[in-house]
Amino acid sequence: MVQPTPIDPMSVDPNEEVVIDRKHRSPLQLAIRRFLKNKLAIVGLIVFFIIICMAIFAPFLTDQDPEQHDLLSIEQSPTSEHILGTDGSGRDNFSRLLYGSRISLIVGFSAMVFTLVIGLITGAIAGYYGGIVDNIIMRLTDLVLALPFLVLALTIIALMEKITIGIFVTIIAITSWPTLTRIVRGTFLSLREQEFVLGARAIGASDTRIIFKHFIPNAIGPIIVNATLMMASMIIIESALSFIGFGIPQPTPTWGNMISEAQSIRILRYHPEAWIPPGLGILVTVLAINFIGDGLRDAFDPKSDGR
Amino acid sequence: MTMIERNLESSNLDNRTDKDILVEVKNLKKYFPIKGGILKRTIGQVKAVDGVSFSIIKGETLGVVGESGSGKSTLGRVILRLLDPTEGNVVFDDVDISYLSQRKIRPQRKDMQIVFQDPFASLNSKMSVGQLVEEPLIVQGLLSKKDRVKQVSEIITKVGLRKGDLQKYPHEFSGGQRQRISIARALVVNPKFVICDEPVSALDVSIQAQVLNLMKDLQEELGLTYLFIAHDLSVVKHISDRVAVMYLGRFVELASKKALYNNALHPYTRALLSSIPVIDIDKEPAKKVEKIKLQGDLPSPANPPSGCTFRTRCPYAYDRCTSEVPELIELEENHFVACHLYTEK
Secondary structure, eight states: OOOOOOOOGGGSOTTSOOOOOOOOOOHHHHHHHHHHTOHHHHHHHHHHHHHHHHHHTHHHHOOSOTTOOOTTSOSOOOOSSSTTOBOTTSOBHHHHHHHHHHHHHHHHHHHHHHHHHHHHHHHHHHHHHOHHHHHHHHHHHHHHHHSOHHHHHHHHHHHOSSOOHHHHHHHHHHHHHHHHHHHHHHHHHHHHTSHHHHHHHHTTOOHHHIIIIIIHHHHHHHHHHHHHHHHHHHHHHHHHHHHTTOSSOTTSOOHHHHHGGGGSHHHHHHOHHHHHHHHHHHHHHHHHHHHHHHHHHHHHOGGGSOO | OOHHHHHIIIIITTSOOGGGEEEEEEEEEEEEEEEETTTTEEEEEEEEEEEEEEEEETTOEEEEEOOTTSSHHHHHHHHTTSSOOSEEEEEETTEEOTTOOHHHHGGGGGTEEEEOSOTTTSSOTTSOHHHHHHHHHHHHTOSOHHHHHHHHHHHHHHTTOOGGGGGSOGGGSOHHHHHHHHHHHHHTTOOSEEEEESTTTTSOHHHHHHHHHHHHHHHHHHTOEEEEEESOHHHHHHHOSEEEEEETTEEEEEEEHHHHHHSOOSHHHHHHHHTSOOOOTTOOGGGOOOOOOOOSOOOOTTSOOSSSTTGGGOTTOOHHHHHOOOOOEEEETTEEEOOGGGOOO
């Protein structure tokens, strides 16, 4: 980090209004600067941006309908019309790859936001108020964490008649909020003991103000980092469930159910172009998000906090 | 001598009336439960403040000294209701605030403020100086946006910072400057009473004097009343009108600065005073203060000694000290002491 040149105190007349042409950066701005200096994180950000663009502009990148099946041309090898060939129902693999990224990103992002909301509220209440409320919320997280995720998810999905993205996101969110709750609670507990919180109380600030103006800005670092990393793991969860056939049902394309095509040895061996691209898609997306998350972690690390 | 000090010494201290009292503390107690076992049952109590009574007169500075663990910071926090008292009352400006709900006490907070010890921990590092100093005004719903900005820049120059500093963030300042920000934050709402909780003990000695003088000047200018907590007798001497000495949650001596420093009565106060290093080569050997060295550490406030809590370290302790708790009595005019040595039957 570039250190600003110190001004010799002797040369400055204290009574004179000295105008120093230097921008004063808030801790958040400093964190953003640190983040932008992290090369790996920037690579992750660029890759992630490209993937988002691919998802958004999918209709412009291919003229094939991902859900249009053509039983006359199944399991075709790549041609100029079908760049990555077709799947077992004769649907175009390339357009399925592009449209499938939408599902992965939407599920990952909305599950993350949903989890964030639940985790933030429960964690904030538990960490701020402590005592009995804290105890109840913590035992609840223990309960949810004790339930095996896969069994719970499969049961709920099995009970549902039709799996929509909304239901899918809810299932992921209600099974993964405890992790975030604990992180938020832990951060709040340590903040609660800090003198500046006592100071806020001493000036008569209300609980709501203390939470929003003093706790959240100071807890935002770990929360953002964990939410980002959580999004990556939610994309994996979505793919995994789709792979075993409990995800978003066909014909909606997802990377997970594209890979599940490779369950047949024939496709696995003779049509690598059908399952390698979606596999790579998951890998690259998750890797990019994790790089971003690691970059954020370094940027928000209090030990490098500009002091 | 300033006007305020002269006033105090001539009138207030000698013939106090109830009208002049800003803060009155009556038999205040704060016990912290010690919880243990699987069921988190209370298995004991830390008597941080154990029956303290005093009053603070408008415009004066009452210094409170004591070792770490003597309960002086807890006392300050209970008075401001940042902690709830276990027993006793705090009357602030004729209102008993000791058992008001936090919601009801909130409007009162503009009249009573606190400056904390650690200038690095007591400022929210995510807020700019301008936001930090403006916050009390916003919270208390005082002034319009325009007047707030004016008030903030007024107070920031008063504490010796520049208007340009308002855009900066706490990490850009030194400890002394940060403490000036804390002071600005406390004073921006025009309080009547400020508790200074060891405001200079985290600072370099050279900066301590600057900050102390600033606080003194501001007191004079704004007519503030201070409760000044410190563990350093020389710091307290510099700023206080009256001084209370605290030991294990109780006041052992309370007197005007002059009386306390020239004619300390309690053995503990004498020990503290004799421990201040003196550089004076011309001092007559006969006038030399007898050094009293204290043995051992402060006993645990969870399990204080019976009778006089100081008896375990007191060179003059005798049998009565074990059995009887000494009361704080007015031995000379406005000179209170809690010691059996002066109440021989």
